[in-house]
Amino acid sequence: MSTPFVVAVPSKGRLQENAESFFARAGLTLSKAGGARDYRGTIAGVDNVEIAYLSASEIAANLARGAVHLGVTGEDLVRESIPDPDKRVLMIEGLGFGFANVVVAVPQAWIDVRTMADLDDVASGFREQHNHRMRVATKYINLTRGFFAKHGVGDYRIVESAGATEGAPAAGTAELIVDITTTGATLAANGLKVLDDGVMLRSQANLVASKDADWSTGARETARVILDHIAARARAAKYREVRTRFAGCNDALLSEAHQRFGVVAPFGGPTSSGMLTLHCPPDKLYALGSFLREHGAETVSVVSLDYVFDRENPLFAKLEAFLRQ
Ligand SMILES: Nc1ncnc2c1ncn2[C@@H]1O[C@H](COP(=O)(O)OP(=O)(O)OP(=O)(O)O)[C@@H](O)[C@H]1O
Ligand SMILES: O=P(O)(O)OC[C@H]1O[C@H](OP(=O)(O)OP(=O)(O)O)[C@H](O)[C@@H]1O
Ligand SMILES: [Mg+2]
Incomplete structure (x- = not known):
């Protein structure tokens, strides 16, 4: 084998x-x-x-x-x-x-620090006052280096953190952090805030x-x-299947429906008896149903699709x- x-x-x-x-x-x-x-x-x-x-x-x-x-x-x-x-x-x-964002977060007590530019100002002064560079706790070492460099922040040192990163500032092992967040609850619980331009990656x-x-x-x-x-x-997930049949159904109507609702006709235009199958984005279903009835359809049915196999x-x-x- x-x-x-x-x-x-x-x-x-x-x-x-x-x-x-x-x-x-x-x-x-x-x-x-x-x-x-x-x-x-x-x-x-x-x-x-x-x-x-x-x-x-x-x-x-x-x-x-x-x-x-x-x-x-x-x-x-x-x-x-x-x-x-x-x-x-x-x-x-x-x-x-x-879904989660990788973010730069600083203590909420740093009221004057809202942006990466503010952080850069703090970083320069920090070294003179404290005899060591500002420390950033994170496991995202490479992303942090790249992002800080892009914002021209150079006066810092990374402290590698494997877990409980948000606790580092309170524990005194770092001044700020880079970590992943979804609800923000862990950051808030640890008295931290995300910088306004501090979202490094939307993952x-x-x-x-x-x-x-x-x-x-x-x-x-x-x-x-x-x-x-x-x-x-x-x-299949992008569309619902819409079926109807009415005499006034023609190609012009179809192209208007395509323009207005983003529908596609996977099996071609209406058959000789006016039978029509459309695929329509879920958020446009009601509008499409109304449009078809205004043009003569008695009944419009909608079903969910499990799979749509295309040649492509x-x-x-x-x-x-x-x-x-
Ligand atoms: N709130 C969140 N916190 C952390 N990760 C999240 C969150 N939401 C989504 N993720 C995603 O889940 C991925 C795995 O995180 P998770 O903490 O579940 O892994 P893990 O099982 O602890 O694995 P490992 O041992 O490799 O850390 C993250 O890298 C991120 O892409
Ligand atoms: O913004 P929130 O919704 O509060 O989520 C963020 C928290 O979730 C993750 O940890 P996780 O619970 O995965 O534990 P771990 O660090 O042990 O992987 C992440 O490291 C943060 O600590
Ligand atoms: Mg985790």
């Missing part, structure tokens, strides 16, 4: 549950071969795939090394832990969960491909099948283009 195609899926933490349901929604049923405590799994009906259950940060590291073909992990981890990430990995698409969970994995013909074919499931589901697979096309670079 040829070497397996490896897909890395978060085994714990904030991304785990959403990642599993993301695959399930795409019709990819993950199963752990040896039960709940097994760290290897398979996808039902897709041959020669191995699921590697790892933590989100291990997934980023394995993508960097080419040890896995595809993985689900946070953009923050990709950008922090992979040098030159845009060359080594492809973020195929944002998955709509795991979410991504489906990521590794350039350095073994992209044999067989591996590409497996990727095509997996991405075909995901693309079909993504396309935009996700696989993106992957192929990346691997060709």
Whole structure:
């Protein structure tokens, strides 16, 4: 048997549950071969795939090394832990969960410090007063260096922090922090505030491909099948299916509907009897239903779609283009 195609899926933490349901929604049923405590799994009906259950940060590291073909992990981890990430990995698409910002936060008591420029002023004075440089506690060392350099802040020192970063200023081990936040509750509980221009990265969970994995013909074919499931589901989620039939339904009406509501007619214009199937963005359904009735439709039905399989697979096309670079 040829070497397996490896897909890395978060085994714990904030991304785990959403990642599993993301695959399930795409019709990819993950199963752990040896039960709940097994760290290897398979996808039902897709041959020669191995699921590697790892933590989100291990997934980023394995993508960097080419040890896995595809993985689900946070953009923050990709950008922090992979040098030159845009060359080594492809973020195929944002998955709509795991939203979090990497931010610069200072004590609320620093009332005059609102921006990175204010921070720069403080940094210069700080060294003279305290005999050491201003300390920034973080695990996002590379992102911090890049962001501070971009804002011309140079007078600082990073104190590496593996956990409970928000506690560092109160504990006296740093003056400020860079960390990830969603609700802001942890920052507030620790008397910290985000600088006005201190959002370094808006992150979410991504489906990521590794350039350095073994992209044999067989591996590409497996990727095509997996991405075909995901693309079909993504396309289905963007639309609802709208059906109606009425005599006045013609191409002019259809193109007006396309202009106004962003609908597409996946199976072509109305049939000779005026039967019409449209795909419409969810937020335009009511407006479209009203429009069709104003033009003569008696009844308009709307259903949710599970999958829309297109000849085109935009996700696989993106992957192929990346691997060709
Ligand atoms: N509020 C949040 N705090 C931290 N991470 C979040 C948050 N919301 C989403 N995430 C995303 O989840 C990713 C994994 O964070 P999490 O703390 O769940 O991992 P973990 O299981 O602790 O893994 P590790 O042991 O590698 O830190 C983060 O890098 C980020 O992309
Ligand atoms: O803005 P909030 O909604 O308060 O979330 C932010 C907190 O969540 C994360 O920690 P997590 O709970 O993942 O624990 P960990 O540091 O042990 O991974 C992060 O490191 C922050 O501490
Ligand atoms: Mg965490």
